[in-house]
Amino acid sequence: MGDVEVGSDGTGAGIGAGIATVLAWVGIIWYMILWGILLLGLRSVQKRYCIRPRSPLSSPPPPDDPLSVPGVSILRPLKGLDPNLYENLESTLLQEYPLERFEVLFCVADAEDQALGVVNELLAKYPRVDARAIIGERVVGVNPKVNNLMEAYDRAKHDILWVLDSNIWSAPGTLARSVDALTQDSTPRIGLVHHVPFVPPAAPLTTWGARVEAAFLNTTHAKMYVALNELAIDSCVMGKSNMYRRSDVACVDGTLKHHPPITPAPRFGPPNENQTGLAAFGKFLAEDNFLASALWHELDVRHSLSCDVALNTLPPNMPLSAYIARRVRWIRVRKAMVLAATLLEPLTESVTAGIFTMWSLKQLGVPVPSFLFCLHILAWITVDFYVYAALAMHHIPSEQFNTFCAAWLLRELLAFPIWLRAVVGSEVEWRGTKYQMRKNGEVDRVDPDLLAKPRWKRSLWRFWTALGFVSSSPKGGYTALPTVEHQ
Known part of the structure; x- marks a missing residue:
């Protein structure tokens, strides 16, 4: 009897050791793959952003062929006074592109919006630019940015649309180079051009929240x-900064499933059950991501990452709590869109990936000196610093190096706690409004009456709603906005 028990324990221990060995090899292989991705990112950044050539489209078109330069409509959704708003919007009016071939539409939902004062100043300063303010929104879903853009x-x-967030500044040649990328000959053809966000080293960041956000x-x-x-x-x-064709967007419906060409919904008029075009993405909080995915999967077109960056203006006094809240929000949004990738995200972070790798080496009997983890962190921050310098296209001033390292280290240490907090919830807050994420990436606005209830009651209500015992009607707590409401 005793021998059987010992044998049983030994078998269990052997199975456990075998699982640990398999996990250890997985950790080592993953670490090598991860470093391959990191080095690919570094090399691609250094290659892509080393030079930004002047586009031929920046010059006036031939007098005998004025339409040889594609027309572009630039859409800038606005709400309130963002930091550096005047300069950000002015950068759109100063694009090196034939004046008769682009227009700028400043979009505000409310005639009392403070951003209109800035817009009116710019319209008076640049009368030769075809620019105007579009006031009023059309509610097509829960996403206020989409509602603001609809008019x-x-x-x-023009068919080519360039949509930029209000906190983005663009270099004068960005428009021309982006049109070059969108219209290049390629198979499959390019359906969307986008720009990587970047916070310039000269940005006056006075708080650790802003510095950590910039480091990220x-x-x-x-x-x-x-x-x-x-x-x-x-x-x-x-x-942040996306360019695409309206004729393409009119043919996608957000299902992310390849389908034969469909008849676009009328640009004006009552909606149909199967919405297409921009209105189809009003039910998502991450409308940019879903629209890009729809173009990719439904129309089989591809994306081009421009050699320009989208200079992102951060609030200089952004508190650390605001950075944490922002990261929690977008991790929860991603969790509703790509659950598997979100759950594996900690393994792409320097601290957790390093700990997993050190454990894997020990399991395989490899000596792990105490300084090895420090070397791992040093190698990681070195790669990140060179990525930063390549995007800036110049060396980072030495007086900023210590601040950068401290902000980078704080971000790395916060990454796992932030992720842990994010994955255990599904409620997000954006511009003062709370939303409940659905599993398919759609969102519902949380009813204010529900917000007044204790947290445990809200959690209990969400639990019963998920089980289907109660509905998510407005009285139930989650407001499903109407599909379309014309003004």
């Missing part, structure tokens, strides 16, 4: 973003 989307003169965007995000777009296995688009 301008329909009224735009300029290193971890940029490196992985460029690497994944270089691999081009699937769509990977953040937003």
Whole structure:
């Protein structure tokens, strides 16, 4: 009897050791793959952003062929006074592109919006630019940015649309180079051009929240973003600054399933059950990502990452809590879109990947000196620093190096706790409004009456709603907005 028990324990221990060995080999292989991706990101950034040539489209078109330069409508959705708003919007009016071949539409939902004052100043300063304000929104879903864009989307003169967030500044040649990328001969053809967000080193960041956000965007995000777009296995688009054709968007419906050409919904008029065009993405919070994925999967077109960056203006006094809240929000949004990738995200971070690798080496009997983890972190920050410098196109001033290293290290240490907090919830807050994420990436607005209830009651309500015992009607707590409401 005793021998059987010992044998049983030994078998169990052997199975456990075998599983640990398999996990250890998985860890080593993953570490090598991860470093391959990191180095690909570094090399791609250095190659892509080393030079930004002047486009032929920046020059006036031939007098006998004025339409040889593609027309572009630039859409800028606005809400309130963002930092550096005047300069950001002015950069759109100063694009090196024939004046008669582009227009700028500033979109505000409310005639009382403070951003209109800035817009009116710019319209008076640049009367020769075809620019105007579009006031009023059309509610097509829960996403306020899409609602704000709908009127301008329909009224735009040109098929090529360039949509930029209000906190983005663009270099004068960005428009011309982006049109070059969109219209290049390729198979499959290019359906969308986007730009990696970048916070310039000269940005006056006075708080650790702003510095950590800048460190994230300029290193971890940029490196992985460029690497994944270089691999081009699937769509990977953040937003901020996207260019695409309205005629393409009119033929997608957000199902992300390839289908034969469909008849676009009328630009004006009542909606149909199967919405197409921009209105189809009003039900998503990450509308840019879903629109890009729809173009990729439904029309079988590809994306081009421009050699320009989208200079991202951050609030200089952004608190650390705001950075954490922003990261929690977008991890929860990604969890609803790509669950598997979100769950594996910690293994792409320097601290957790390093710990997993050190454990794997020990399991395989490899000596792990105490300084090996430090070497791992040193190698990682070195790659990230060179990514940062390549995007800036110049050396980072030495007086900023210590601040960068401290912000980078703080971001790396916060990565796993932030991820852990994000994956255990599904409620997000954006511009003062709370939303509930669905599993398919859609969102519902949380009813204010529900917000007044204790947290445990809200959690209990979400639990019963998920089981289907109660509905998510407005009285139930989650407001499903009407599909379309014309003004």
